[in-house]
Amino acid sequence: MDKYGQALINNASKLDAVTDACGEITKLATVIVEENSKAATIALLKKISETVDNHKYKIEVKHTARIVNCSLIEFYGYSTIQDICKSTTVVDEDTRTLKDLLDELNALVGLEKVKNKVQDLIVYQEIQKMRREKNLHSAKNTLHLAFTGNPGTGKTTVARIVGRVYEKIGLLSKGHFVEVSRTDLIAGYQGQTALKVKKVIEQAKGGVLFIDEAYSITENDQTDSYGKECLTELTKALEDYREDLVVIVAGYTEPMNKFFESNPGLKSRFNTFIEFNDYSSNELCEMLTSMCKNNDYTLDNEAKQKIHLYFEEQTSSKDENFANGRLVRNLYDDLVMNHARRVINITNPVCEELSTIKAEDLLFIVNKIKNN
Incomplete structure (x- = not known):
């Protein structure tokens, strides 16, 4: 048994214990690992969903259910899980020339x-x-x-x-x-x-x-x-x-x-x-600007300067795990969320306020930028 199968059974056993399922969840996980059973997979997914949606369970129990879900995905791989859950085959069409x-x-x-x-x-x-x-x-x-x-x-x-x-x-x-x-x-x-x-x-x-x-x-x-x-x-x-x-x-x-x-x-x-090759700081800035533009956001000048400094620091201190484009995506998601938290406090915000990301929206990176 590989580490993914073992992890699935171990985490299923924990969910079994906290939900008093009398071994049913562990049994489903074992059948999945040993037989790649479609029926057992669907049954386990239902158990996970029922646990997460049930109001009687505390957040810790629901967290355990989500861990089992992650273990199931790691065991099968995303594509296999999708194949099991799809009732019909989606035709892959691409009209691009x-x-x-x-x-x-x-x-x-x-x-x-x-x-x-x-x-x-x-x-x-x-x-x-x-x-x-x-x-x-x-x-x-x-x-x-x-x-x-x-x-x-x-x-x-x-x-x-x-x-x-x-x-x-x-x-x-x-x-x-x-x-x-x-x-x-x-x-x-x-x-x-x-x-x-x-x-x-x-x-x-x-x-x-x-x-x-x-x-x-x-x-x-x-x-x-x-x-x-x-x-x-x-x-x-x-x-x-x-x-x-x-x-x-x-x-x-x-x-x-x-x-x-x-x-x-x-x-x-x-x-x-x-x-x-890894992206340069200028290329990372270009990617973020493009991502903002495609989603009807703009960066004010101060925000642009701070972001450029942040990417320069990240590229100069990078190791083998440097995230490149994922770094940009994570930053974009944080900026949009921080922007939303700020603008929700404005009464009747105008279009410019709804679309402009400011330096103050860079909350999580401000302390990482030197001489800001």
Whole structure:
């Protein structure tokens, strides 16, 4: 049993105790971990919902229920939970043209090296396709990609665009996007992992399979045999479905390098490696300004100055866990909330007051900015 399954059972047991469920919740969690039971999953989700919505339970009990919910999501992975709960299949439609997609790629803040590399890749693949149609020799390079860099640098966004672009130029039949993590690929018993990987591959065929933190597949010594089973099946799929499947693996640079070094067979299936650099303070400011504009907010001059100082301090003192775009999103959410708390005290606020974020709305970062 992996750590995610054990955590689910442990947390379910705690919820069992505080709700006097007589072992029912623990039993459901055990069946989920051992059998991947859909019925047990739905039953447990109902138990969690009933606990959270029941007024007789104290906040501590509801908190325990939410922890069980988080453990369930970690065990299955978001995509599997969604598949279980969906009663119908949603048709993946995308009406964007090739020009729309390339414009969207170019509109991304920063990432100039990434954009140039992706555009070169698109041009190259398009020409190779034309050459094949004219019976000219064309390279048999795979379409699979490796994205490396810190979180929040746009890897998932670029991967989605690449899938759609490849569909528009005829390299993929669908261009849809399937994102998975370790829990979506590795099962708790020998032999089940291969089945899980095959199921994921079937879902992704014709589009992009995006594996974030791919090195986590083999990082747990206790489940090393499962990791090897996963990689064996995945490596086979990379070759077997290379004509109509793009696999993009992503993660921190150093762990990804070690992952490929320890797996020459896997590395040989990837022709293109793209490094996503951290954003500069100016680029982070540009992202925040754009986010505000898209949501009908503006920053006054003093707020802009303080925010720029904040991003400069963050980029100069960053470590390997620097959040990049997520840092911007978190700051935006805090600014909007602080703005709301301030403006609610204004009688009949005018449009300018409802849309202008001021320096005083930077409550949580004021003390972090030197010489403000």
